[in-house]
Amino acid sequence: MQKNILMMGAGLSCAVIGRTLAESGHSVTVIDSREHVGGNCFTERDERTGVMLHVYGPHIFHTDDKEVWDYVNKFAEFRPYKNQVKTTSGGEVYSLxxxxxxxxxxxxxxxxxxxxxxxxxxxxxxxxxxxxxxxxxxxxxxxxxxxxxxxxxxxxxxxxxxxxxxxxxxxxxLPVRFNYDDNYFFHKFQGMPSNGYTEMIEGILNHPNISIKLGVRGDRALATQFDHTFYSGPLDGWFDYSIGRLAYRTLDFEKFYFDGDYQGCAVMNYGDADYPYTRTSEHKHFAPWEEHEASVLYNEKSRECQPDDIPYYPIRQQAERELLLQYVKIAKGERGITFVGRLGTYRYLDMDVTIREALDCAREWLLADECGGELPIFSVNPI
Missing domain, CATH: 1.10.3110 (protoporphyrinogen ix oxidase, domain 3)
Known part of the structure; x- marks a missing residue:
C-alpha cells in the first residue's frame, strides 16, 4: 500500500532513500530549510568566472563500493579525478x-x-x-x-x-606511503561529476513520486502528517537541544578572486600552527577538463560551532559521547521516525558511505513495511 513519506533534508541521505522508496510506489515529500538541494555537497557556477564552486568545501568522490559507484554514475557523468594535496610547512611546499x-x-x-x-x-x-x-x-x-x-x-x-x-x-x-604515490585516496573508483554534485542530486530526486519543498523547516507537527519520517538534521535538534548541544566544528570561508593560477593545485594545506588558515582551495582545479583564466579561491578556517552555524565535524570526545548516549536513549522511545546521515547519527561520513547506508536503510524499511515489521529508529548504531 502506498504510504506518504517525509524526508527532512535534501542532501544525499534523504535523496537516496527518497528515490528508492519512490521507485517502490510510495509518495515522498522532500523538504529542506535551505533554498537548494544537495546539503553540503551543493555546487554552483560562479557568475563572475564560470568556475564550478564547491560552496561548502571540497568534495571528492572515492569508493571501493561498486554498487555505489554505479549508482552515482546513473545520475551524473563522472570524470577521473586524482586528489593531489599539497601542504606548506616551515616555508616549503610538500606533497600529501x-x-x-x-x-x-x-x-x-x-x-x-x-x-x-x-x-x-x-x-x-x-x-x-x-x-x-x-x-x-x-x-x-x-x-x-x-x-x-x-x-x-x-x-x-x-x-x-x-x-x-x-x-x-x-x-x-591518514596514510603514509613508502613510494612516490601522491594520490590522497587509495580507493578503486575516484572521480568528480562533470557538471557538479547539484545536478547529480537533482537527478536522484527527479521522480514523479517525489515532491520537493525548499526553504521549509520541518518539525514534529509536520511529521505527524506523514506515515513515516526520515530525519537527516542534527539529532539533538530534533529534541530541541533539551539536554544540551552536541559539539561540532564549523568552517568559515573567505572567498577571493585571482587572475590566473594562484597556487597550482586544488588544495593547499598549511601545517604551521601560527598560520591563520587550515587550507586554501582553488576550485577550477577540481574540474581539470575545463579551462578558466580567472580563478576563485576559498581560505578556510575551523572553529567551534555556535547555534546559528552549519555543523561540519562531530567532535565525539568523552563528554559528547556521554551526551550522545542520552539522546540515543531518548530517540529509541520515538515512533514513525528514522534518524539518518551524518547529523542524524552524529558521525563523520564520506559520501560513498552515506549513499551505502541510505540504500541499505531504504531496503530495510521496504522489507519491514512489506512484512509488517518496524524499522529501528537508527538503521546504523550511532554509538
Whole structure:
C-alpha cells in the first residue's frame, strides 16, 4: 500500500532513500530549510568566472563500493579525478599524504623505499605500546619530525584542541606511503561529476513520486502528517537541544578572486600552527577538463560551532559521547521516525558511505513495511 513519506533534508541521505522508496510506489515529500538541494555537497557556477564552486568545501568522490559507484554514475557523468594535496610547512611546499617524496624532502635525503621504512621505524617512539591520543599515535607511527611538520599544527587549527586530548582514531585514517604515490585516496573508483554534485542530486530526486519543498523547516507537527519520517538534521535538534548541544566544528570561508593560477593545485594545506588558515582551495582545479583564466579561491578556517552555524565535524570526545548516549536513549522511545546521515547519527561520513547506508536503510524499511515489521529508529548504531 502506498504510504506518504517525509524526508527532512535534501542532501544525499534523504535523496537516496527518497528515490528508492519512490521507485517502490510510495509518495515522498522532500523538504529542506535551505533554498537548494544537495546539503553540503551543493555546487554552483560562479557568475563572475564560470568556475564550478564547491560552496561548502571540497568534495571528492572515492569508493571501493561498486554498487555505489554505479549508482552515482546513473545520475551524473563522472570524470577521473586524482586528489593531489599539497601542504606548506616551515616555508616549503610538500606533497600529501606523507610519501617517499615528502620524507626525502623533509630529511634532505634520497632514500629508497626500504631505507625509508627502516629510517621512520627508528624515528618512531616504540615506548608507546598502546597509543591512546592523536599525539601518541603520531609519535608511534611517524616520529617527532613528521608529526611536528605536517600533523600537529594543522590538527590544532582543525580541531581547536591539543592533539594530546584527541583520540588516536583520528590519525588512523591518514596514510603514509613508502613510494612516490601522491594520490590522497587509495580507493578503486575516484572521480568528480562533470557538471557538479547539484545536478547529480537533482537527478536522484527527479521522480514523479517525489515532491520537493525548499526553504521549509520541518518539525514534529509536520511529521505527524506523514506515515513515516526520515530525519537527516542534527539529532539533538530534533529534541530541541533539551539536554544540551552536541559539539561540532564549523568552517568559515573567505572567498577571493585571482587572475590566473594562484597556487597550482586544488588544495593547499598549511601545517604551521601560527598560520591563520587550515587550507586554501582553488576550485577550477577540481574540474581539470575545463579551462578558466580567472580563478576563485576559498581560505578556510575551523572553529567551534555556535547555534546559528552549519555543523561540519562531530567532535565525539568523552563528554559528547556521554551526551550522545542520552539522546540515543531518548530517540529509541520515538515512533514513525528514522534518524539518518551524518547529523542524524552524529558521525563523520564520506559520501560513498552515506549513499551505502541510505540504500541499505531504504531496503530495510521496504522489507519491514512489506512484512509488517518496524524499522529501528537508527538503521546504523550511532554509538
Amino acid at each position: 599524504p606523507i610519501n617517499l617524496h615528502t620524507i626525502n624532502q623533509l630529511f634532505k635525503s634520497s632514500m629508497r623505499p626500504q631505507e625509508a621504512i627502516e629510517f621512520i621505524s627508528n624515528k618512531s617512539d616504540k615506548s608507546i605500546v598502546d597509543p591512546q591520543s592523536f599525539e601518541e599515535q603520531a609519535l608511534r607511527f611517524v616520529g617527532p619530525e613528521l608529526y611536528e611538520a605536517f600533523l600537529k599544527g594543522y590538527t590544532l587549527k582543525q580541531w581547536g584542541r591539543d592533539p594530546k586530548d584527541l583520540p588516536a582514531s583520528i590519525l588512523k585514517r
